[in-house]
Amino acid sequence: MGSTMTTLAPVLTKNWDQADSFTRTAYERNGGYQPLRKALGMEPSAIIDAVKDSGLRGRGGAGFPTGMKWGFLAQGTGKPTYLVVNADESEPGTCKDIPLMMADPHVLVEGVIISSYAIGAHQAFIYVRGEVLHVIRRLRQAVQEAYDAGYLGKDILGSGFDLDLVVHAGAGAYICGEETALLDSLEGFRGQPRLKPPFPAVAGLYGGPTVVNNVESIASVPAIVDRGADWFASMGTEKSKGFGIFSLSGHVTRPGQYEAPLGITLRELLEMAGGVREGHELKFWTPGGSSTPIFTAEHLDVPLDFESVGAAGSMLGTRALQIFDETTCVLRAVLRWTEFYAHESCGKCTPCREGTYWLKQMLKRLEAGQGSEEDLSTLNDIADNILGRSFCALGDGATSPIHSSIKYFREEYLEHFSHGGCPFDHAKSTKWGA
Template structure:
C-alpha cells in the first residue's frame, strides 16, 4: 500500500493556505471545468465517481445532491420545492472524540473547501452556501474567512463567478460549540438561530432543510474532495480504494502511536499498514484496542488489524468507519476507565430532547463510576447492557447509538476486565507496571491515583 496525498499533497508548501499557492498547484481548475458543464452533468459525474460522504455514514455524495429538486427555481411548471431557494451547508462542526482531520485541512488548504463549495452550489443550483464551523477554533475560523475573502476579491465568489454568469455567496458561520450540532438537522436549527436539537424526519433536509428549503448538508472532506475529481476525472478517482468505496481519504491516528497525525491513503487500507507509516504502537507496548471512526463506533482489537478500512470492511468486522478517527490504545489502558470518560462526554452533550438518551446516558455514567470507584453492585454488567439496549436504535438521533456502542463492544471484547473491577472492589489496573490485574499493592482507584 502507498499513501495517496491529494488533499494533503501541498500542506507543507510555504503559505499553502493562500490563493496564490493553491492556484500554483491547479487550484480552481476543477471549478472552471464544472462551470463549463450543465449542473445536472456535474451531479452525474460526482455520482459516477462513487465519492461517499467522509463525515459519518458514507452516503454517496452525488446521490445526496440529486435528491434536491432539479427543476430550475424560475421554472413556473416545477414542483413547489424546486421554486424555493436551494442551500448548501458544509458541516465543519468537528467534535467527535478522536476526530481531527477537518481542522488541519481547513488550516492548510482552505481553498479546496471554497472551490468545492462553489462547485457543489452550482450543481444543486444554490445561490447561497454556508460553512458551519466550530466556534472554539478561532485560528481556523480566521484562516477560512481569509480564504473566502481572497476568493471574493479574485472573482471566484459572489456575482458572475469567473465570467460565467453564476452567482454564489459563501458565509462562514461560527457555531456555539455543541456536539449535537454535528447532527445535520440540529446544525440547521442552530444555523437558523435556534437551540441545536435534532428534527423529526421526514421531511428530510433535501425537501425542507435550512429555512424550510431544499438543502444539501455535506462534510468538509466530502466537499473538499470534489475539485480533484473534476480536475482529474472519474477514472483517476476510481483507481484508488475499492469498488464500493473508491477514492482517497484522511485517516486520523491518535493515542498510543509513535507518530500521530493525518495519513491520506486509499479507502480499504488496513490499520496494520497505517501503523507501519506511523512508526507502530509506542515503543515497548502492544495494541490492546482501537476505534475505527471515533468513540461513537464499536471498538475493535488487535485481531482486526488487517480489516480493510472502508465502509464495507469495517461493517463486516462489527463496527463503523465513521470519521476514520483511529484512536490507538495500548495495554496500559483500563478499558472501563476509557469507556467511562467517553460516556461522561455523551451524557454531558446529550441535548435532552428524548428520554432514552437523556436518562440512559446518565445511568450509564452512574454504573460505570461505581465500577471504577468501589466495584459497583452485583448485576451491574447486565444493567449496563440493559440500559444500552434501551438507548440503541430508540433515541431521537445517533448520539444515543454512539453512547451505547463503546459499552456494548467493550463488554463483548473485555468482559473479564469489567468482572475484575467488581471482584477487586474498584479499578485493579496499575498502569505504572503495565499490568491489568494487580494482585498486590494498593489499588489505584482507592488510593486516589486512578482518577
C-alpha cells in the same frame, strides 16, 4: 479484498507541507481554481453525474453516496436551494477536517463553489465549530480572497452564476454535528435534531431544499472534476471508492494524518506511523471515533472500508483511529467517553437524556469496584433501550463503547469487582485518573 497499497495517495494533503499553503497564491500556483473554470463550462447535471460515477461517499461518518444525496434535492419548490458544509468536527478522536481547513482552506472554498453550481444553490454556508477560532479566521480570509478574485459573488468568472458564501461560527455543541441540529443552530435556534422526514433535501435550511455535506466530501469535488470520476473510482475498494484521511492518535509512535485509499488496514497504517509506542502493544482501538464500537488486535487486518468494518461489527465513521495500549483501563476509557455523551446529549428525547446519565453513573460505580456481574447485563440492557430508540444518532453512538467493551473485555470489568477497584492502580495516583 484487502488493500495492497501501502503507498499513500496525497490528494487533499499534497500541499500541506508548503509554508504558504493556506493562501490563494499558493493554491493557484498548485493548479487551484482550474477545476472551477472547467466546471463552469459543464452542465450542472454533468457534475452531479461525475460525482455519482466517482463513487464518492460522505466523509462525515455515515458514508451516504454524495451524488445520490445531491440528486434527492426537491425541484421547483419556489424556495432557494442551499449548500451547507458541516465543519462542526466534534467526535472524540476525529481531527481531519480542522487540519484540512487550516492547511488548505481554498480547496474547500473551491469545492463549495463547484458543488453549489452543480445543485443550483446561490447561497452557501460553512458551519464551523466555534472553539476553533484560528480555523474560522483562516476560512474567512480564504473566502475574502475568493471574492477579491471574482470566484465568489456576482457573475463568477463571467459564467452568469452567482454565489455568496458565509462562514458561520457555531457555539460549541457536539449535537450540532447532527445535520438537522446544525440547521436549527444556523437559523439561530437552539441546536436540537429535527424529526425526519422531511429530510433536508426537501425542507432544510429556512424550509428550502438543502444539501449538508462534510468538509472532506466537498473538498474532494475539485479533484474529481479535474481528474475525472474514473480516476477517483480506481482507488479504494469496489463499494468504498477513493481515498480518505486516516487520523492516528493515542499510543502510536508518529500520530498524525495519513491520506490513503479506503481499504487500507490498521496494520499497514501502523507500519507507516512507526507502530504502537515503543515497548508496548496494541490493546484496543476505534476505527472511527468513540461512536464506533471498539476493535482489538484481532482486527488489525480488517480493510478500513465501509463494508468490511461493518461486517466486522463496527463502523468506519470518520476514520479517527484512536490507539490504546495495554496500560489503558478499558473501563476508564469507556467512562470518559460516556461522560462526554451524557454532557453533550441535547435532552430532547428521553432514551438518550436519561440513558446516557444512567450509563455514566453505573460505569462510575463499576470503575470504583462496586457492583457485580449482574450490572453488566443492566448496562447492556440500558444501552439496548437507547439504541435505535433515540431521536438522532448521538444515543446510538453512546451505546457503541458499552456493547463492544463488554463483548471484548468482560474479564477486565470483572477484575474491577475482584480487586475492589481499578486494577490499573498506577493511573489512579495521577490527577487525570483520580
